[in-house]
Amino acid sequence: MMQLTQTLPGKALFAFLLLLLGGCGTQVTRVDVEETHDLSGAWNDTDSRLVSREMIRDMLGRNWLSDYINKHQRQPAVIVGTIRNLSHEHINVETFINDIEREVINSGRVIFVASRNQRGEVRSERKDQDTHAREDTRKPMGQELGADFILKGSINTIIDVEGKTQLRYYQVDLNLISLTDNRIVWIGSKKIKKLVKNSKLRL
Amino acid sequence: MWHHPASFFTGWLLICGLLLQGCASYSHSFYPIEQKLSRQDPAGALLELEKQGYASGDQLLYLFNKAMLQRMQADFAGSNQTLEKAKRIIQRYAATSITEESAAFMVNDATRTYIGTPLEQVMLHVYAALNYLELGDHDAARVEILQVDVRLRQLMSDAPNSALSVDPFARYLAGMIFEDLGEYSDAMIAYRKAYQAYQLHNSKLYALAIPPALKRDLLRMARRVGLWDEYRKLRQRFAIAEEEITAAPAGEGEIVLILHNGLAPLKREHDVAVVDPGSGRLIRVSLPYYQDRSNRVKGARLIAGKASQTTETVEHIDAIDHKTLEAYMPAITARAIARAVVKYNMAREAGKQDQLAGVLVNIAGFVVERADTRSWLTLPAKIQMARLRLKAGRYNLSLELLDASGRPVRSVKLGEIDLPKGKRRYISYHYIPPYAQRY
Numbered sequence: 001m002m003q004l005t006q007t008l009p010g011k012a013l014f015a016f017l018l019l020l021l022g023g024c025g026t027q028v029t030r031v032d033v034e035e036t037h038d039l040s041g042a043w044n045d046t047d048s049r050l051v052s053r054e055m056i057r058d059m060l061g062r063n064w065l066s067d068y069i070n071k072h073q074r075q076p077a078v079i080v081g082t083i084r085n086l087s088h089e090h091i092n093v094e095t096f097i098n099d100i101e102r103e104v105i106n107s108g109r110v111i112f113v114a115s116r117n118q119r120g121e122v123r124s125e126r127k128d129q130d131t132h133a134r135e136d137t138r139k140p141m142g143q144e145l146g147a148d149f150i151l152k153g154s155i156n157t158i159i160d161v162e163g164k165t166q167l168r169y170y171q172v173d174l175n176l177i178s179l180t181d182n183r184i185v186w187i188g189s190k191k192i193k194k195l196v197k198n199s200k201l202r203l
Numbered sequence: 204m205w206h207h208p209a210s211f212f213t214g215w216l217l218i219c220g221l222l223l224q225g226c227a228s229y230s231h232s233f234y235p236i237e238q239k240l241s242r243q244d245p246a247g248a249l250l251e252l253e254k255q256g257y258a259s260g261d262q263l264l265y266l267f268n269k270a271m272l273q274r275m276q277a278d279f280a281g282s283n284q285t286l287e288k289a290k291r292i293i294q295r296y297a298a299t300s301i302t303e304e305s306a307a308f309m310v311n312d313a314t315r316t317y318i319g320t321p322l323e324q325v326m327l328h329v330y331a332a333l334n335y336l337e338l339g340d341h342d343a344a345r346v347e348i349l350q351v352d353v354r355l356r357q358l359m360s361d362a363p364n365s366a367l368s369v370d371p372f373a374r375y376l377a378g379m380i381f382e383d384l385g386e387y388s389d390a391m392i393a394y395r396k397a398y399q400a401y402q403l404h405n406s407k408l409y410a411l412a413i414p415p416a417l418k419r420d421l422l423r424m425a426r427r428v429g430l431w432d433e434y435r436k437l438r439q440r441f442a443i444a445e446e447e448i449t450a451a452p453a454g455e456g457e458i459v460l461i462l463h464n465g466l467a468p469l470k471r472e473h474d475v476a477v478v479d480p481g482s483g484r485l486i487r488v489s490l491p492y493y494q495d496r497s498n499r500v501k502g503a504r505l506i507a508g509k510a511s512q513t514t515e516t517v518e519h520i521d522a523i524d525h526k527t528l529e530a531y532m533p534a535i536t537a538r539a540i541a542r543a544v545v546k547y548n549m550a551r552e553a554g555k556q557d558q559l560a561g562v563l564v565n566i567a568g569f570v571v572e573r574a575d576t577r578s579w580l581t582l583p584a585k586i587q588m589a590r591l592r593l594k595a596g597r598y599n600l601s602l603e604l605l606d607a608s609g610r611p612v613r614s615v616k617l618g619e620i621d622l623p624k625g626k627r628r629y630i631s632y633h634y635i636p637p638y639a640q641r642y
Contacts, residue, residue, distance in 0.1 A: 040294065086341055090287075090351040159353050162360065164298075202298040 011148035031043040041168060041196030043091045043155075051172050052099035055188045059176060060109050064185040068148070069189065077111040078104065085142070086158035100151070100174075113147050148178050149185065215556040225363035229261065229313065230469040230576040236268070237580070241639040245275035260303075260316040263292045266381070267323065269329065271581035275633050286331045292433055293318050308545055311489070312538060312575035321358050322523050323579045324368045325351055332376060333461065336629040341383055344549055348377040348393075366407035372586055373398035375417060379459070383627055384425065391424040404611075409522035416514040417589055422448045439486040456622040458591045460505045461600065463512050463633040465498040465584035468521050469640070470528070472574035484550055484565050488539045490532075491574040493525050496638045498584060500604045500612055505589040507598040513605070514587035518583065535575075555642070583633065595624040602632055 154173035211621035378393035546568030554561020
């Protein structure tokens with residue numbers, strides 16, 4: 001056996017076998033949610049968190065909010081509308097919307113109302129209460145808080161490819177539109193650029 | 204005996220060959236699945252596929268076939284999940300592997316991880332887009348179209364002079380999806396690219412007829428976007444009357460029937476085995492070639508009430524497969540010959556030590572020499588499309604399958620469909636001939 005490993009093919013086979021066996025077993029490592037791990041270059045949770053945090057911070061720091069509070073003596077109610085995925089990836093828009101909603105509510109500066117998808121279930125629950133709940137605990141229909149503003153947006157990408165290198169440019173645009181008179185009171189835009197290099201060779 | 208270098212070589216060859224399972228011809232293993240399909244039993248075919256399992260290098264083919272079989276059973280969401288896995292495989296194994304290339308030099312080409320031909324990589328996205336369209340998710344179909352655009356750009360930059368770097372149907376479908384979403388300039392660009400791709404394939408690869416529907420789409424979009432010069436030039440070239448180019452009037456919708464006709468050609472191997480007169484050693488060179496499957500059905504007629512429309516071929520997958528293999532043949536042949544030389548020399552080296560060892564190494568090398576017959580076998584031979592503009596409402600659809608002279612061979616019920624105003628509804632039908640190819 002030893003004289004076999006002295007020869008070049010022997011060494012090659014030995015190395016080959018080691019490589020084959022080296023990949024045995026699954027490894028699981030827990031990572032902190034705040035840590036950034038970029039695996040394939042696609043949109044990931046870090047992007048979603050980063051973008052929602054910065055954009056909402058920007059949105060709440062602008063004049064429209066103070067103008068509204070001065071005019072109406074109360075906080076505005078905002079509803080999240082459609083955020084279209086116009087990008088190259090099947091981005092989970094739901095998690096992005098959840099991140100946005102969390103940032104908005106946790107700021108406490110703005111009232112948030114349930115979106116179109118959520119209120120379907122809420123309304124049927126209310127209707128159910130009408131028939132089945134006790135009189136003094138029933139929530140009457142027609143008492144919903146009407147939103148003052150709707151938040152809509154889109155995620156766009158531009159991809160530049162050269163050989164094994166890709167330059168990915170993401171642009172997330174959000175508009176805050178007044179439901180009273182269609183005015184766009186805030187436009188936010190956040191850009192992310194990633195350079196992804198895939199290797200030409202692998203083992 | 205175990206310490207003998209020659210038996211070590213033989214053992215290595217056999218183990219490599221068997222472990223990596225390049226020893227059996229892939230296309231042969233497909234026969235039981237095709238049998239089930241020819242009995243119109245995609246569920247049975249899927250069970251058969253799962254039962255068979257796959258070699259680690261062939262995982263992509265397993266996923267391709269599984270996605271298509273799921274699609275045939277209208278499990279569009281499941282099919283897309285499988286296609287996402289397939290995308291990850293292509294991404295992970297796209298880089299050239301040093302160990303695999305070396306193994307391929309000693310054993311055979313089929314030991315390398317399969318990442319698909321350019322056409323198959325494009326069809327992955329096309330079928331994902333079709334799945335999303337049939338689920339009614341136009342935005343997700345749009346994402347697939349953008350992904351296929353990136354893939355086509357990569358192909359074009361890798362091989363700018365090859366007519367195989369463009370795909371006509373991928374562009375045509377892209378145009379239709381953009382038009383559905385109201386993105387007319389993007390639709391115009393996609394239709395134009397589709398037209399150019401059809402022309403390039405026609406002039407450089409195989410004879411085809413440019414689908415008349417595309418000509419009308421091009422003109423309609425040119426008019427819509429305001430490209431009057433192009434509109435006039437194209438109208439002259441196509442010789443189409445003005446009345447045929449109207450957009451759908453309000454109150455009408457369009458049914459788009461996509462017929463996936465037959466099954467793609469399969470690869471067989473052509474063996475040349477000779478005995479070297481000087482040394483008595485066996486030399487084998489095994490090369491792949493495509494064999495078309497026979498199919499009586501050449502087209503179909505979509506019938507909805509009194510209205511009907513015959514299909515036009517929008518993608519000649521069989522012809523593109525043939526031409527792709529043709530383009531690869533010089534490299535495949537060179538590798539096969541180099542491999543034969545390597546194996547001959549190994550046998551000679553072993554023979555210097557011990558004559559029996561030389562014979563064993565020679566036989567081992569001979570046995571594992573197989574051609575790479577892997578391809579996506581559940582792709583159709585041709586994709587054909589028929590479009591019917593109808594007033595919004597509910598229709599009972601049926602499909603008449605036609606032979607080469609236009610005579611009906613079979614009639615198929617496609618079920619009821621609700622056609623909304625001003626929208627397109629996409630439906631697919633996979634036709635598998637009722638007889639499995641004997642091989």
